[in-house]
Amino acid sequence: MQPKSILLIDDDLELTDLLTEYLSPQEYSIAVAHDGQSGLAMATSSNHFDLILLDVMLPVMDGFEVLKKLRQTHLTPVLMLTAKGDDFDRIFGLELGADDYLPKPFNPRELSARIKAIVRRIDNLANHTQMLSINSVELSLNPTNQSLQCNGQPVELTGTEFGVLQILMSHAGTLVSKQQLNEQVLGRKLAAFDRSIDMHVSNLRKKLAQYSDKEKIKTVRGSGYIFIESLL
Structure with a gap:
């Protein structure tokens, strides 16, 4: 290797x-x-x-x-x-x-x-190049080349931002806890006062807001996040 x-x-x-x-x-x-x-x-x-x-x-x-x-x-x-x-x-x-x-x-x-x-x-x-794309009303997320489009426009994401969005879209309509995101994306348990995931979600929102005025990620205070746009 x-x-x-x-x-x-x-x-x-x-x-x-x-x-x-x-x-x-x-x-x-x-x-x-x-x-x-x-x-x-x-x-x-x-x-x-x-x-x-x-x-x-x-x-x-x-x-x-x-x-x-x-x-x-x-x-x-x-x-x-x-x-x-x-x-x-x-x-x-x-x-x-x-x-x-x-x-x-x-x-x-x-x-x-x-x-x-x-x-x-x-x-x-x-190792997961065969994973299917995830499409919502405005978003198209492609794990094969780690790309995202919003209303047909490419959105540049870091690997961490992509990982967060992929998990949220994969569980659309369902609460995903900060603990789950921390463990699956950052590879560690959520520590007290650790705002890393919050900041990555904030960055995602700012980037998506450049191409859409619709809210896609809802915060459940103290618990986690929900992807609220319907999948196709």
Whole structure:
């Protein structure tokens, strides 16, 4: 099996050495950049990366700016490395299109678990190319090429946003709990005060609102979400 390629963008030389040493034996190919500008250049080059680990505090160009520019052209999964306890960093990163976040300092085993969850989602998508499309009145979701159209217009989604919408549409008219979404999309149990899924749903709504004025995802406060548009 071809090793998954990871781009690590962090200016902490000791940490990048430690993570490279820790992750390489787990069949990951690690490339490293120590500032935001060079990291963005590597991320948008012809080299394909399966995942990007992106620190917030970077010289030359901070992680938020890197992510913002990256999302203009690339949907590569991004795991943000944020300051411990800084809710603003986490929420802002998710709003810009990060797939997940991990606060520093972290246990390398926790990082490995987060990486495996994202890689598992990528592999599951690749292994389910025969899954049928899901069509509603205005939406057409195609798991084969991870594409979405709203009223005939293509909608660019990150892998995480696609996973959330796929589950909601697959259970149209039925409440899907935040716990279920967290476990199936992010690969971990829902922790107290974790707003990751909320932010991904918020991003979905904003993107869909560009092509339709009809509400498609209803919030059941404290419980989860319901896809409310009828399927065809």
